[in-house]
Amino acid sequence: MTARTADVTLLPERTPSWLSREATIAKPGFNRWLVPPAALAIHLCIGMAYGFSVFWLPLSRAIGITASKACPDMSLATALVTTTCDWRVADLGWMYTLFFVFLGASAALFGGWLERAGPRKAGIAAALCWCGGMAISALGILTHQLWMMWLGSGVIGGIGLGLGYISPVSTLIKWFPDRRGMATGMAIMGFGGGALIGSPLAAMLMDAFKGPTSVGVWQTFLVMAAGYFVFMMAGALGYRVPPAGWKPEGWSPAPAKAGMITNGQVHLDDAHKTPQFWLIWAVLCLNVSAGIGVIGIASPMLQEIFGGRLVGAPGVSFAALDAGQKAQVAAIAAGFVGLLSLFNIGGRFFWASMSDKLGRKTTYAIFFALGIALYAAAPSFAAAGSQALFVLAFCIILSMYGGGFATVPAYLADIFGTQFVGAIHGRLLTAWSTAGIVGPVVVNYIRQAQVDAGVTGSRLYDGTMYILAGMLALGFVANLLVRPLKPKWFMSDADVAALNSRGAAGAIPSGSFGIGRGGFSATALAAWAVVGIPIAWGVWTTLAKALILFR
Structure with missing residues (x-):
């Protein structure tokens, strides 16, 4: 391969130092088991994309409140701007298509930027897009404008999904070269589990906010957006990347x-x-x-x-x-x-x-x-x-x-x-x-x-x-x-060394991180409890409903 002396990955980042990739390089004594909970904090929030169907039926009677105010001849184009007819579930269901189209498109488009910008900046961008998109959707529900929901959660939120989904992948694989599958499995498990927590939580919030003039959905969107923003920001700020050349103590790469x-x-x-x-x-x-x-x-x-x-x-x-x-x-x-x-x-x-x-x-x-x-x-x-x-x-x-x-x-x-x-x-x-x-x-x-x-x-x-x-x-x-x-x-080895030069100054001997120094620490246990307790609640709630199959 020819050298890439002007590679875009070497361009300086014009951002505050705390947002830069260099600021996320871990210091000696950092425990690598703190990184998966940070990834889970983001994936559990964006995973609510799987649970959005919990909103469809309430939204289909957002105007009628107790029963849907249907307009039989309404087209999809009319549904986007009507303020007098309730939306059909099929109109709302397009949100799923927008979610996953923009997830894939944004992940493909911004993946290279993520590698040079680092996971922290990508995680913060994901939080702004996903939670900001939910806030725009809340305004769309309040003013009964479907196009705002599509734009807010579908397009902007979909971009947040893509950024949040890929933000921890490279970092986790570099922290766990000895357990690549397990590391990515822990994080991506969160995306699948987001709906287990979000769906019952949304149902509880809608029940609390509903009244004679509201089905309680726009309020639920705002509350969940605020909560998700706190969680996602905590996850993004918790990201750390290993110094160039770091590897777990006692592990060496070998063909297998x-x-x-x-x-x-x-x-x-x-x-x-x-x-x-x-x-x-x-x-x-x-x-x-x-x-x-x-x-x-x-x-x-x-x-x-x-x-x-x-x-x-x-x-x-x-x-x-x-x-x-x-x-x-x-x-x-x-x-x-x-x-x-x-x-x-x-x-x-x-x-x-x-x-x-x-x-x-x-x-x-x-x-x-x-x-x-x-x-x-x-x-x-x-x-x-x-x-x-x-x-x-x-x-x-x-x-x-x-x-x-x-x-x-x-x-x-x-x-x-x-x-x-x-x-x-x-x-x-x-x-x-x-x-x-x-x-x-x-x-x-x-x-x-x-x-x-x-x-x-x-x-x-x-x-x-x-x-x-x-x-x-x-x-x-x-x-x-x-x-x-x-x-x-x-x-070539020279090209790889050039790409890693930004993190070389922080390089430290193998084994100075993670389970090689202190194991699964109290701090790591606390971080895991923060994400583990909501997961356990979601699993228990879902399992309780699933038990009806065996009665």
Whole structure:
């Protein structure tokens, strides 16, 4: 590789010193176990993006209060500016598309900036965008302007999602080169867990703020934005990066897993030129497309497949149930969704940690092979009326969906090195944006085609399951084709040294940080308690709702 003497990563940062990357270089005695809680503080807040559906029904009667004031002939363009008609859930649901499109776009666009600016500045920018976007949305709800919600939470908030999501990736991988999967799994677990905390919290706040003239949503947005801002700022200020050349005591980099872990470094400008980047892009896109499609239909899928069987009335279709029975079935389906969310979160930590032992390529091979088998078997479980096997299959599938997100940063570090892994990961997240459109569209259109063909009951989703299995089969092939990079793609030692020169002055001997000096300290335990207690509350709340499945 040719030297990049004018590389943009060497440009000075015109910012206050406390915001600069240099100000975040850790001092001797710093405990590396303080970094994951900082990352979790940000991810738990932006993870509420998964829980925004809790607002849709209240917002659909923001004017009517007790019942929706509908305008049957209202177009989407009219819905954006109307002040006399209540919004439809479908109009509000576009927020999800905006979230994940702008998440991927901003992560790709700002990933290179993050690498030179550092995680603290990126975390603060994420807090301003995410919480500021919620404040703009609150004003949009108060004035009943849907376009302000789209702009606030969807566009500006979506940019905050992208910045917040990738802000800790490179830093964690550099702090935990010995446990890359576990480190990123801890943080990205928070993104999946944000809705477990945010959704019940939002429900409690809306209940407290609602009244004869308000459904309590705009007040809830403002309170949550303020709370999230405090948490996210604390996380951003808690970020530290290791000095150049630091490594854990007793650990030395060595090729492993049949050469699938490199000791070289690939420049950001070259990563996307390699076939390996696009193969891993396809791996993530296909894994996410299959999983995210299921998340979107989980509740109606269980209700329509098992119908009366869920409430002790086997042989009665969902459509034939009375209002009381349908309410019971809906509560059971909500428990199913909650259980899936728990496996989604747990899978992020479990599978990412397992990948440290199994290797990233092997872990993804398990995702695809086991996923294909479970999707293919799901129609048989449905036809046999085996609710337990059906639920178990999709819990495992969702654990691997979450595991795919948490494992991919370490996969990229193994193939491309750690120097630009945060920025490369940011560009790879365009696969998520793509999957966020492809997965739900494919699943919903296949289902509608089955409905139009008169298919009902346990056979309604058979075609969907087989199509998703086929998508995972393509992912299996893409993963199989991933190979170590050729030497031509790696930067020279001189180029790497030049890039690291900004942190060289602060370099210190190996082992002066983290568990090599004092272990899991009282300060680290306190930091973990700050994020761990809300997680435990969210898990308990969700588990309590999911227990209805087993009654």
